[in-house]
Amino acid sequence: MAALGWLVPRRRSATARSVLAGEAAAEAARKTSREVDALAPGEAGKPAEPEFPVHGDTRAAAFFDLDNTIMQGAALFHFGRGLYKRKFFHKRELFRFAWQQAWFRLAGSENAEHMQDARDSALSIVKGHRVSELMEIGEEIYDEYMAGRIWPGTRALAQAHLDAGQKVWLVTAAPVETATIIARRLGLTGALGTVAESVDGVYTGRLVGEPLHGPAKAEAVRALAAAEDLDLSRCAAYSDSANDIPMLSLVGHPYAINPDSRLRAHARERGWRLRDYRTGRKAAKVGIPAAAGVGAVAGGAAAAMAIQRRRR
Numbered sequence: 623m624a625a626l627g628w629l630v631p632r633r634r635s636a637t638a639r640s641v642l643a644g645e646a647a648a649e650a651a652r653k654t655s656r657e658v659d660a661l662a663p664g665e666a667g668k669p670a671e672p673e674f675p676v677h678g679d680t681r682a683a684a685f686f687d688l689d690n691t692i693m694q695g696a697a698l699f700h701f702g703r704g705l706y707k708r709k710f711f712h713k714r715e716l717f718r719f720a721w722q723q724a725w726f727r728l729a730g731s732e733n734a735e736h737m738q739d740a741r742d743s744a745l746s747i748v749k750g751h752r753v754s755e756l757m758e759i760g761e762e763i764y765d766e767y768m769a770g771r772i773w774p775g776t777r778a779l780a781q782a783h784l785d786a787g788q789k790v791w792l793v794t795a796a797p798v799e800t801a802t803i804i805a806r807r808l809g810l811t812g813a814l815g816t817v818a819e820s821v822d823g824v825y826t827g828r829l830v831g832e833p834l835h836g837p838a839k840a841e842a843v844r845a846l847a848a849a850e851d852l853d854l855s856r857c858a859a860y861s862d863s864a865n866d867i868p869m870l871s872l873v874g875h876p877y878a879i880n881p882d883s884r885l886r887a888h889a890r891e892r893g894w895r896l897r898d899y900r901t902g903r904k905a906a907k908v909g910i911p912a913a914a915g916v917g918a919v920a921g922g923a924a925a926a927m928a929i930q931r932r933r934r
Contacts, residue, residue: 675786684783687861688794697796704763749827775899840868
């Protein structure tokens with residue numbers, strides 16, 4: 623019993639030390655939690671990043687490229703496919719559209735010669751048709767060929783700007799009529815696109831000025847910002863192509879979305895944010911940054927699963 627009596631106080635002493643250790647751990651946890659809360663949402667030891675997009679900032683807006691940024695593939699090629707179905711042209715032109723679209727999807731970037739050829743073909747095809755007729759057909763083509771090719775991740779980015787009370791514009795080399803349909807279907811503010819000449823509501827087969835491509839996009843954004851009293855340093859722009867570096871460089875928040883190799887390198891050099899919503903294999907080649915966030919990864923996963931289902 624003497625030996626047992628000697629052991630009991632030690633057990634009590636050990637219990638007291640355990641309580642003390644538990645209380646100390648709890649206090650340390652509360653202190654750490656307070657310190658993390660003070661730093662959130664940035665990383666510990668770093669200043670917190672400002673909220674973006676900024677809610678209620680009416681002098682901020684977002685500008686989104688269309689082809690391969692919001693939508694997989696090129697809108698002009700999908701539009702051509704729909705026109706072929708409606709017997710606007712013959713198989714020879716369809717094969718050319720198909721080859722251009724295949725190149726665009728495999729290369730993941732725009733080819734100037736292909737894009738020019740596609741525009742020339744589209745202009746010759748719509749010449750003599752009424753604008754109202756093409757707008758009506760465009761609504762049908764969107765449902766048939768475009769709606770299922772919208773990247774969920776990029777769509778979520780656009781919605782975040784809308785939810786913040788900001789205007790969101792498409793800026794694309796696609797015909798302005800097609801771009802306007804897509805913008806309206808996605809609930810966006812509007813669209814800047816290539817303008818085809820029409821007289822008395824009938825297409826002439828010529829453009830007004832030049833295609834809205836490269837530097838022309840930057841000029842369009844600059845003009846719209848002046849008209850809308852926007853502060854470009856507070857605006858965001860999103861694109862997949864190095865051709866849009868002039869537009870991306872205009873704003874304070876440039877994003878490279880599904881970037882081609884040139885834009886990816888430029889974005890990394892400048893510290894621009896990157897998002898990639900393509901299939902896992904393609905994304906692995908270009909690298910998805912850790913800063914992409916849960917929403918971006920979820921959007922990319924949804925897009926990847928949709929593509930895999932279509933392939934099966």
